[in-house]
Amino acid sequence: MPRFDLGGCELYFEERGRGRPVVFLHGVWMSGRFFRRQLPYFSASYRTIALDLRAHGRSTEVPSGHTIATYARDLRVFLERLELEGAVLVGWSMGCMVIWDYVKQFGDGRLAAAVLIEQSPSDFRWPDWPLGAFDLPALAEAMARLQTDRDAFARDFISLMFKRPPGDADRQWIFDEITRVQESIAGSILFNQTLQDYRPLLGRLTVPSLVVVGRDEKLVPVAAGEYLARRLPDARLLVFEESGHCPFLEEPDRFNEEVHRFIQSLS
Template structure:
């Protein structure tokens, strides 16, 4: 457990093991603690690192900078300060968007591969793009609920993430993590990440990618993963039949083994 000072904002992160760096990037309003089933496993083989992004989890609750371009610049500084090269970035949900924004700004410098878990290249349902999560009325409703009834927002969000409802103990720690973030910051990044469209960026991700989706489609359809595989330069798709939005928690053993196999096959 450590902190990295970005100048006015400290990023909390957990780091275990040695070898090729594998960096886990969480989703919106979440934290690195959602990778609790991954750090012990991957630290036996790699340098496993899980940061809490700006104002998420145990990082500083700064009120500004809640855009994907800022998060990607934070990631660049994070990789540079920790001297992480040949990195495998494992992005979940918004974590994938941070990866694509990083590639848009900086190319694939320092990257060896990516694992892209449960994310469409755009969360907004643009004309001709039905594979997003939100249309404008749904986004407006979520933004309002986040500001006026955050507890219900968090509880419903947890239910949407899983094919099978999590037990009470799991639901409690997830709720506690999600509600750490200030509502104003959460609303800012939720809106920003929803209105980004990374379809034009996919062709620039010129490193091997493993695309992971859950069969349950309450949030991300399998077709979104299929779209990624068709448009990324070097990618293959894995579908987890007993998972929704969190295959790394719902089927952790298979997830860990498949990602480990993918990384071992890298040059």
């Protein structure tokens, strides 16, 4: 199994194909396995990588470093050591935040483009931002449930991720991936990611961006995607009518074709 040594922490990743690097970054508590319908397709044209962030998926279960800023620093080391220049970063949910924090810390000079899937620039409902997923009571409740009833919390979260309920087999592997992450780690990164606010930093992502949202709004409102498309310097919005939080699983053929077309449009 390919692993990347950060020193005290190994990141698991899957890599296929040759050409321009396309790096998939998963959401909170998830893993690169969620992109299993993308790796075979994109590897026909690109050097395609699905990375498990620290303590997620099959990466080392380290107890520390569970902030978006640290995940972004991990990504920087990964890109540099694998010499991934001109990369297209494909972030889903929290993976978008990792991209934004990477650009905040290091700029976008190594990147060719970004694909931003189903993520608001902030998950917190600030006084001037009503589009977040959590206010303080909702965040406190989620943190408590993660510690006291994580399995039920995970099952409820899966139901929110899709426009139409997944089948039993899909529901089980998704549950297995989510519950790989220890409760203490799951709570730490949920709290940290929820209180991020990347609205003031969007102008720093100057490379072309493709913003992808699902029409079903159980987790992320379409208005958040519209906001990103307006505020990012070079962005366009795609709305997937038959999807919720996982367009790449719910409408994989269209997703793959649209993202491939976007990458091919890069100069």
